[in-house]
Amino acid sequence: MSSVLVAWILRAIPFGTIIMFGALGEILTEKSGNLNLGVPGIMYLGGFGGFASAYLYEKSTENPNAAVCVLLALFFAILASVIGGLIYSFLTVTLRANQNVTGLALTTFGMGVANFFGVYLLNGASYTAAPVTYATFSKKIPHLSSMGWAGKVFFGYGILVYVAIAAAIILHYVMYHTRVGLNLRAVGENPATADAAGINVNKYKYLATCIGAGISGIGGLYYVLDYNQGIWATTDQIEALGWLALALVIFTTWKPLNAIWGAYLFGMLYWLYQFMPGLMGINVPGYITDLIQMVPYVVTMIVLIVVSFRKKKENQPPASLGLSYFREER
Amino acid sequence: MSKTQAKEPFMRIAKRDQASFGKKFTVRAVAIVLALVVDAIFIFSVTGLNPLKVYGVMFQGSFGNSVRFSWMLRDLVTLLCISVALAPAFKMRFWNIGAEGQVLIGGLATALVMVEFGNSLPTPLLFLVMVVSSIVAGGIWGFLPAFFKANWNTNETLFTLMMNYVATSLVASATDIMRGTASSLGKLNMSTQAGWMPMFLGQRYNVNILVVLILTILMYLYLKFSKQGYELSVVGESENTARYAGINVKRVTIRTMIISGAICGLAGFLIVSGKDQTIATTSAGGQGFTAIIVAWLAKFNTFYMALISFLLVFLSRGAAEIASTYDLNDFSSSIIEGIILFFILGSEFFINYRVIFRGSESKEVAQ
Numbered sequence: 001m002s003s004v005l006v007a008w009i010l011r012a013i014p015f016g017t018i019i020m021f022g023a024l025g026e027i028l029t030e031k032s033g034n035l036n037l038g039v040p041g042i043m044y045l046g047g048f049g050g051f052a053s054a055y056l057y058e059k060s061t062e063n064p065n066a067a068v069c070v071l072l073a074l075f076f077a078i079l080a081s082v083i084g085g086l087i088y089s090f091l092t093v094t095l096r097a098n099q100n101v102t103g104l105a106l107t108t109f110g111m112g113v114a115n116f117f118g119v120y121l122l123n124g125a126s127y128t129a130a131p132v133t134y135a136t137f138s139k140k141i142p143h144l145s146s147m148g149w150a151g152k153v154f155f156g157y158g159i160l161v162y163v164a165i166a167a168a169i170i171l172h173y174v175m176y177h178t179r180v181g182l183n184l185r186a187v188g189e190n191p192a193t194a195d196a197a198g199i200n201v202n203k204y205k206y207l208a209t210c211i212g213a214g215i216s217g218i219g220g221l222y223y224v225l226d227y228n229q230g231i232w233a234t235t236d237q238i239e240a241l242g243w244l245a246l247a248l249v250i251f252t253t254w255k256p257l258n259a260i261w262g263a264y265l266f267g268m269l270y271w272l273y274q275f276m277p278g279l280m281g282i283n284v285p286g287y288i289t290d291l292i293q294m295v296p297y298v299v300t301m302i303v304l305i306v307v308s309f310r311k312k313k314e315n316q317p318p319a320s321l322g323l324s325y326f327r328e329e330r
Numbered sequence: 331m332s333k334t335q336a337k338e339p340f341m342r343i344a345k346r347d348q349a350s351f352g353k354k355f356t357v358r359a360v361a362i363v364l365a366l367v368v369d370a371i372f373i374f375s376v377t378g379l380n381p382l383k384v385y386g387v388m389f390q391g392s393f394g395n396s397v398r399f400s401w402m403l404r405d406l407v408t409l410l411c412i413s414v415a416l417a418p419a420f421k422m423r424f425w426n427i428g429a430e431g432q433v434l435i436g437g438l439a440t441a442l443v444m445v446e447f448g449n450s451l452p453t454p455l456l457f458l459v460m461v462v463s464s465i466v467a468g469g470i471w472g473f474l475p476a477f478f479k480a481n482w483n484t485n486e487t488l489f490t491l492m493m494n495y496v497a498t499s500l501v502a503s504a505t506d507i508m509r510g511t512a513s514s515l516g517k518l519n520m521s522t523q524a525g526w527m528p529m530f531l532g533q534r535y536n537v538n539i540l541v542v543l544i545l546t547i548l549m550y551l552y553l554k555f556s557k558q559g560y561e562l563s564v565v566g567e568s569e570n571t572a573r574y575a576g577i578n579v580k581r582v583t584i585r586t587m588i589i590s591g592a593i594c595g596l597a598g599f600l601i602v603s604g605k606d607q608t609i610a611t612t613s614a615g616g617q618g619f620t621a622i623i624v625a626w627l628a629k630f631n632t633f634y635m636a637l638i639s640f641l642l643v644f645l646s647r648g649a650a651e652i653a654s655t656y657d658l659n660d661f662s663s664s665i666i667e668g669i670i671l672f673f674i675l676g677s678e679f680f681i682n683y684r685v686i687f688r689g690s691e692s693k694e695v696a697q
Contacts, residue, residue, distance in 0.1 A: 035487065037427070091672060095679035100425055100487065101626045104619050105671035112664025119659045234661075243495065250488050287506040294499030297492045304492070308484040317485055322425070328345060 004278035006149045011274070012267030013157060014227050020164045020263035021219030022245025024171055027254055029085075029212035031175065032205045033188040033320040034092060037103025039216050040242025041110025042084040046217020047224040048114035049080030051232045054133035054225065055121060069133040073225060074218070081217020084110055085210040093205045096324040107239070115234050127233035134230025137222075158226045160218065164263075167215060171256040184208055188318035191325035201325055219245065244270075247300040253307060253315040266296045341687045349681045361677030362641075365670040372665065379656060387655050388648030402647055404535040407542035408601060410639040412614075412621035414542070414549045414632050415593030418586045419472075420622075421553060421630040423566040424479070426587065428490030429594050430618025431497035432471040434611070436595025437602040438501050439467035440525075441518055441609035444602070445508060448524035456525055461599055468595015469588045471497065476587030480580040494618070501611050517607040527604035538604040545593065550632040562586045594618070627674055642667060 022039055029036045036042075053076035058064045088106050091097040122128050137158045144155040175181035186194040187204045195201050223241060224232060248266060252258035273289040276282050284292075307315045349357075370381030377384075392402040412429050419426040426432075443460045451459065471493055478484035509515040519525055527534040553559040561582050565572045572579050602609055620642060628634035649663025 037491075087672065091675055095676045096683070097675040097678055098626055100427065101623050102672075102675055104622055105668055105675065107619075108664050109668025109672070112661045112666075112668055116659060116661035116665055119661070243491070246488070247492060247495075250485075250492075285506075287503040290499055290503035290506055293502070294496050297495040297499075301489060301492045301496075304489055305478055305482070305484055308478065308482040317488075321485075322487060326343075326345070328343075 002279070003149075004275055006153060008268065008271060008275040008279070009153050010156060011271045013161060013264055014222075014267075015270055016263035016265075016267035017157075017161045017164045018219050018223045018227055018241055019245040019248050019266060020168065020259050021160075021222060022216045022242060023248035023252065023259050023263065024164070024167055024256055025212040025214065025216030025219070026245060026249045027212075027252065027256055027259065028171060028175075028184075028215065029209045030249060030254060030321055031184055031188045031318055032208035033191060033318055033323065033325070034089070034205055034209050035099050035103065035322040036085075036088055036106075036209060036212070037100055037246070038084060038088055038106030038110065039103075039245055040239040041107035042081045042213045042216045043220035043223070043242045043245070044110040044114035044238050045084045045220065046077040046081040046214075047220030047238055048118060048232075049217070050074065050077030050221035051130060051224045051230075052076065052117065052121060054130040054230075055128065055232070058130050058132050064132045066132060066136040069130070070136050073130075073133055073137075073221060077217050077221035078214040081213045081220070082210050084217070085213025086206075088213070089206045089209040092324060093202050093209075096326060099322050099324065107242070111239060114238075118232055118234055121232060122234070127231050129232070130225065130230045133225050137226045137230075158222075160222045160226060163218075164222075165260055168256045168260050175256065185318070188320060191320055192327075195325075195327060201327075205325075216242075216245070244296060247297055250317075251296075251300045251303050253303070254317065269295045269299070339688065341685055343683050343685055346682055346684045354681050357677050357680045358674065361673040362670065365673035368669050368673070369666045372669070373662075377656060377658065384652055384656070385648075387652050388645075391648040391651030392644050394651070398647070400533060400535075402643055403539055404533075404605060405647065406636075406639050406643045407535075407539045408597065408605065409617050409621055409624060409643060410636055411538075411542045411545060411597040411600060412594060412617055413624040413628070413635040413639060414546055415590050415597060416621055416625040417549055417553060417628075417630050417632060417635070418559070418562055419590040420625050421559075421566050422562040422583065422586050424476070424583065424587060424590075425487040426472070426475075426490050426590055427487050427622060428471065428475065428493045428591075428618070429621050430614045430616070431490070431494035432468045432591045432594030433598040433601065433614040433618050434494075434497040434501050435471050436464035436468040436598025437609050437613050438497070438504055438598070439463040439595070440599045440602040441508075442504065444518050444525035448519045448522060453524070457603075460525060460603060461596065464595045464599035464602075465592045466595070468598060469592040472587040472589075472591015472594070473584060476584045479587075480583040498611050501609060501613070505610060515608055515610065518602075518609070519607075525603055526607055527600075535604050538600045541596075541600060545596075546632045546636060549593075553630060553632070558582075558585070623671060641670075645670065 022043055026036060026039050050073040054069050054073040057069060057072050084106060088102055091102045092099050137160060139158060141155040145151050175184065183194065183199045184204055186197065187199060187201050191201045220238060223238060224230070244266065248259060248262055252262045272295070273284060273292045276284055373379060373381045373384050391398065393399055412433060416426055416429055440460045440463065443456070443463050447456055447459060475484070475486045475489040475493065478489060479486045505515050527537045530536040530540070553563070561572070561577050564575060564577060565579055565582050569579055572582070598613070601613055606613060624635055624638045624642065627638050645667050646663045649666060650660055652658055652662060653660045
């Protein structure tokens with residue numbers, strides 16, 4: 001296999017993993033009928049929560065324990081993002097605030113919190129790092145990853161890449177093969193009917209949103225502590241990734257298994273510009289690079305249009321997506 | 331009440347018909363005060379500074395001197411212009427999340443005209459072409475999602491969101507070409523100042539203020555008194571009712587979104603010609619998203635939009651002031667803004683619904 005292609009895949013899969021986490025969480029959330037535009041904010045919270053806890057721990061001890069680093073980072077990343085999800089669900093489910101607006105406010109808030117407190121960690125420097133945690137998260141699978149190109153392509157990533165794939169499979173199983181999943185989809189399609197069938201609509205919406213936020217938050221953690229080599233810097237990058245994750249949700253037509261290949265495809269498209277010269281012998285000027293950046297979004301728009309053309313039931317957005325449910329309003 | 335009835339729940343929620351103005355005002359005022367208290371706690375716990383003093387400094391950010399005040403107005407009208415653009419779309423319950431892109435593409439059209447024709451067209455004609463092209467560009471960006479929504483019910487929230495990034499890519503690409511070998515684009519037509527908004531009362535952006543003021547009033551009248559405004563509000567309330575009343579829903583949807591996108595495009599023109607004199611992917615600076623919040627909170631009333639825009643601009647300018655005075659960072663404004671928005675959003679609940687506690691029912695009936 002051509003070495004350029006291998007290098008390309010090695011860039012694409014970690015990139016895809018960030019947005020795969022974001023998208024998986026959002027798929028779960030949207031299946032309950034909550035359109036959470038706060039994904040970028042939640043990924044910020046997750047990324048910051050994970051980094052800050054790992055960084056402070058590494059700074060406070062002489063020999064940081066790798067396992068503690070990982071557990072701390074995961075715990076606080078999930079905690080921070082679940083808090084974001086809680087704010088969102090309290091406002092939209094309990095207080096029935098508008099979902100779009102609440103989500104956007106959450107994005108503003110999450111980005112603000114992460115970057116504001118991030119500056120205290122930076123303490124004047126332009127970036128700061130948590131090396132031990134990075135090393136642990138990005139540890140490749142030993143032996144297997146050194147077996148030629150196949151080893152690199154299949155085993156040359158940190159643990160979270162495989163966790164993302166597992167999460168997609170588990171989510172698929174829960175959503176389509178368990179009663180909980182059936183109930184969840186019922187809530188997202190028609191909460192009034194679900195309510196009449198005795199399903200606790202609010203409970204499902206809360207849980208789906210908060211667990212979804214937790215999963216999305218891991219995307220932020222993966223970005224900071226693995227993809228970005230454990231380096232924290234004030235950044236707009238996570239926001240762009242969050243919106244891309246939202247695009248991916250549409251691209252997958254709300255199916256977790258599609259998120260696996262969809263995310264990697266987005267990753268390939270994202271890095272296309274860098275590998276075009278090597279692969280095809282085309283040297284692209286900067287302005288073409290900028291245009292290539294829009295490809296994932298254009299592809300998503302096309303998917304959105306095609307899905308609405310074909311009107312296949314199983315590919316539609318959840319019917320009550322974006323609407324608050326109020327029992328007495330029927 | 332019969333004795334066989336199940337026990338009444340401790341509290342339940344009922345929809346309120348119509349809250350009085352005084353009630354609405356009180357609820358919102360309480361929400362903002364509570365938000366300021368939470369923000370004060372945040373400020374104090376992080377910085378240890380006296381929150382009241384900090385709020386005082388914040389006030390300086392907008393009212394410290396006449397220059398700051400005029401900057402505040404400049405930022406205010408930019409946000410207000412985009413919010414006004416969103417008003418008809420939102421009133422129609424069309425979730426136009428794409429204002430950011432519509433503004434950018436309008437700004438890009440303006441900038442391209444400035445560069446291409448800056449030296450060849452006489453000034454009035456140049457401005458005419460700039461305005462028209464920005465409106466057309468924004469209009470196209472509004473038309474596309476509306477066209478698909480009207481014909482195939484394509485989800486507009488997600489569609490318009492994606493359109494933002496297409497616009498961003500186009501702007502990035504165009505600026506890349508325009509800057510050539512320079513490291514950044516800089517101001518367009520620096521030597522000739524062609525296409526720069528003329529000075530008015532000492533500042534270029536005073537024209538923006540005037541234009542947006544007129545737009546705000548026009549949009550208010552359009553929504554409140556015109557036939558088209560009535561049609562789009564019926565479509566927003568219920569598409570079936572609209573159809574039954576003989577309103578062409580498709581046409582109204584597309585027309586309204588073209589108007590919405592066109593005004594966003596015009597906002598792009600105002601930003602490029604009247605404020606920045608250049609274009610960048612950050613020209614809209616997230617205002618397209620903030621405007622969504624403004625338009626929604628104002629319940630489509632353009633004058634409330636002015637008020638809420640003021641509140642948000644006041645906050646962000648204030649936070650910048652705090653940042654420079656106390657050596658904090660600008661992101662505090664995002665946090666403060668986020669908290670205030672959460673509270674205002676939450677307070678809507680108490681305007682639209684009432685909470686009834688157990689035992690209070692008899693009193694309600696007696697009233």
